[in-house]
Amino acid sequence: MSAQSRDAAIVGVYEYPSRDVEGAVNPLQIKAACAAKALADAGLDWKDVDAIYDASESGPMSGLMISEYFGIKPTVMDTTSVGGSSYEFHAAHALRDIRSGKANVALLTYGSTAHSNALAIGAGGRGGGVSPGDNMETFAGQTLVANYAMVAQRHMHEFGTTSEQLAEISVATRFHAMRNPEAVKAMEDLEFMNIRETTVEDVISSRMIADPLHLLDCCMISDGGGAIVIASAEIAASCSKKPVWILGSGESIKYPENGGDITVSAGAQSAPIAFGEAGVKPIEIDVAMIYDSFSITVLTLLEDLGFCGKGEGGPWVSGGKLRFDRPSDGPAINTDGGGLSSNHPGMRGIFLLIEAARQMRGESHSQVEDARLAVAHGNGGMLGARHSAATIILARD
């Protein structure tokens, strides 16, 4: 552990509390409100920011517009936009930029009104794609849910994974959500039925959306947003909150290949790079914030992060071991309630970093006792086709 370099730390976080803004605010306003709160959380102000990271979720060429909106003149501008994992990419790039001396205070923001806009993300037509790959695929009517379902189907075929095992992920995540007042409010505002802790039976008896994924295997579609401030060690030393160090990062992209294995995600490439740089082993991790667009996403990513072998995820997640109050059974997952039960405005990667930082500070509603190491792993795009992955390893002092 002594070889770890601690050059950049998360010093400010904020999660937008509402998941249903009813059209009262737009994504840009959510981004600015969150940025101001995250900077205040760090004891910093707009003038301190010299690096901006933006995933263009509020519109094309956002890099030109967002600096003006915030009133910042950045010397580093990064508009990496690769879906829901963009924010883990941004954190990786902020670490690199701060380490190189090009940046001192990095600001990451996200805002979305996916729910208010009634976006049919999961079961929409997937039409409108303009890439050559899209031109070969849109005729088949594969919904987003069906794309992830094809990973689950193959995983079940190869490894004997069951719907009951996948359901364990949804159940543990809901258990955490019920402890998070904002998640409970979210489910109320989005008119969830029977807002309570769930059982495996609840999940597998919910209606099938795309075989083998049931309704409760799928994330919600909410409004929301957040912001993160990442600073150099020098600045972190004088910030209001204790630093949450970024120890390592890894990035990857995967896409459909002839003869490829869709049970293996891009995370299999990004995770060893991140853990290697951090000098940390998966078994040491206390909290795993894993992108939960669907239950199968988490199962696949847990394997690819190295918590268990490929194909062993089903047994590994069984028996309630993913809960925050069972630290001896391995890491707690998605202690904020995740995309499955707290918020998913389309690209939820920023919330993985926010909750991981809360855990390292001791501020979570489902606080893992004496948590010291966390991983945030984002997955963007479509798990069963072209997708992105970035892994971030975090630690407290």
Add this chain to the structure above:
Amino acid sequence: MMSDEKTITRPLPRVNEQDTGAFWTATKDKKFIYQQCEKTGEVIWHPRSHSTGSVNGELTTRVSKGEGAIYSFSVVRLSYHPFFKTKAPYVVAYVDLDEGPRFLTNVVGIENPLEDVQIGQRVKIDWEEHEELAIPLVRPID
């Protein structure tokens, strides 16, 4: 907005798309063409104008016999698309053609989409004809 119910069709590919247009043009003759890098032997899918096998690789166009096996699939129960919502439940599948290309399609010619499709099942291309092109769907080989 569609005013005439009869005009609602599956979303059709753009025949003038530069990388994949040649593929769709060939479907008019019910030919499933794919590319292979002459230098490395790599089968390229989806179609494109350059070889990903090597910067010096020339692409040869080949014609598939149109048979293969299901790699994975899902039965779509819920779609909001104006065409597909009328088709649910329907099967989407990745099919591995014997020559190598893995393509996304629908499985047709089955009685019960919830039970009649399996991973590894042998299938052959079943062309759905349209004005400017044909769509390569698949059906199980008896």
